[in-house]
Amino acid sequence: MAACDNVIRAGNETWAYKSCLPAAEEGTPKAQVIVGMSLMTGVGVLKNPELAVGWFKRAADQNYPAGMYQFGLAKIAGMGTAQDEAGGMALVKKAAAAGDQEARGFLTELGEPQETLKPQRKRIKNDCVGVGCGRPMDPFSK
Numbered sequence: 001m002a003a004c005d006n007v008i009r010a011g012n013e014t015w016a017y018k019s020c021l022p023a024a025e026e027g028t029p030k031a032q033v034i035v036g037m038s039l040m041t042g043v044g045v046l047k048n049p050e051l052a053v054g055w056f057k058r059a060a061d062q063n064y065p066a067g068m069y070q071f072g073l074a075k076i077a078g079m080g081t082a083q084d085e086a087g088g089m090a091l092v093k094k095a096a097a098a099g100d101q102e103a104r105g106f107l108t109e110l111g112e113p114q115e116t117l118k119p120q121r122k123r124i125k126n127d128c129v130g131v132g133c134g135r136p137m138d139p140f141s142k
Contacts, residue, residue, distance in 0.1 A: 004031050014044040024055060029064030032056070036070060040080070049080030060091065065100035068092070072103070 004020035017038035023031035036055030039048045053074045059067020072091030075084045095103035096114060104114045 001028050001031060004028075004034065008034065013038075016043070017045040024058075027058075027062075029059035029062045029067055032059040033064065033066045033070055036067075040070075040074075049074070051080075053080035063098070065095040065098040065103065068098070069095035069100050069103040069106075073106075 001020075001023040004016070004023050007015045007019040016034050020031040020034045020038075024035040032055045036052040036059070037043075038045050039052035039055065041047065053071065056067050056071035056074060060071040061067075068091045072088040072095060074080050075082075075088030075091065077083070077088075092103050092106060096107050108114055
């Protein structure tokens with residue numbers, strides 16, 4: 001997956017398919033979506049919407065939000081799969097509920113307001129997670 005991430009960070013979309021395919025075949029959902037996008041758009045590989053949908057479905061089956069979103073869009077549009085607007089919208093809504101920003105934006109554009117997600121506080125390396133965390137239970141004892 002490291003080679004795939006490096007290509008994406010560098011913005012070299014033409015190499016995304018070749019670099020991400022091994023990770024996608026190993027079952028990494030992020031790589032599966034990237035391979036699917038390459039196949040859907042024809043960037044770096046011959047355009048093949050049917051194969052693209054297969055990769056989106058693999059990622060969606062792992063409950064990966066971006067995979068659910070892309071698979072949902074393909075179903076709505078009937079690209080690479082039979083058109084199924086209701087099934088596609090269900091997947092897009094599931095992706096939005098899982099926090100996918102593109103799915104949330106898509107639904108908002110359709111006039112379906114989205115609840116504001118609570119920002120998650122970024123954990124600090126030595127953040128306390130257990131009871132007491134080595135600190136005295138009573139702050140006034142000393």
